[in-house]
Amino acid sequence: MAHTEYKMISLPKLNNLQPGLESTCLKLMEEAGELAQLIGKFRGLNGEEITMDKQSLVENITGELLDVAQVAVSMMFVLEDEYGVDIEDKIQTHISKLIKKGYIKGKGVESSD
Numbered sequence: 080m081a082h083t084e085y086k087m088i089s090l091p092k093l094n095n096l097q098p099g100l101e102s103t104c105l106k107l108m109e110e111a112g113e114l115a116q117l118i119g120k121f122r123g124l125n126g127e128e129i130t131m132d133k134q135s136l137v138e139n140i141t142g143e144l145l146d147v148a149q150v151a152v153s154m155m156f157v158l159e160d161e162y163g164v165d166i167e168d169k170i171q172t173h174i175s176k177l178i179k180k181g182y183i184k185g186k187g188v189e190s191s192d
């Protein structure tokens with residue numbers, strides 16, 4: 080039986096600003112752009128000479144990916160706080176969708192043998 084691996088991440092609700100759907104969506108695009116830019120650099124896609132060493136690039140890519148995750152989480156808080164969305168419930172719906180589409184085989188329950 081295939082084992083499904085999960086990545087648990089816990090990111091904070093930012094308390095120094097008043098985000099909305101538009102601002103978090105724009106910020107998400109901005110952070111996704113920063114991530115894409117770094118990967119372009121990593122792959123040398125822009126034709127520039129790569130001046131950063133590979134390890135630093137990978138660390139910066141990871142940092143940008145976490146920025147994307149942080150903004151996604153911030154947008155989830157907006158959906159909960161402003162629009163009454165139950166994110167936990169939507170996560171279950173999302174997992175069910177992944178199972179239905181064949182991306183994962185189940186909820187990660189391993190057989191006891």
Ligand SMILES: [Mg+2]
Nearest residue numbers: 110113143146
């Ligand atoms: Mg960033």
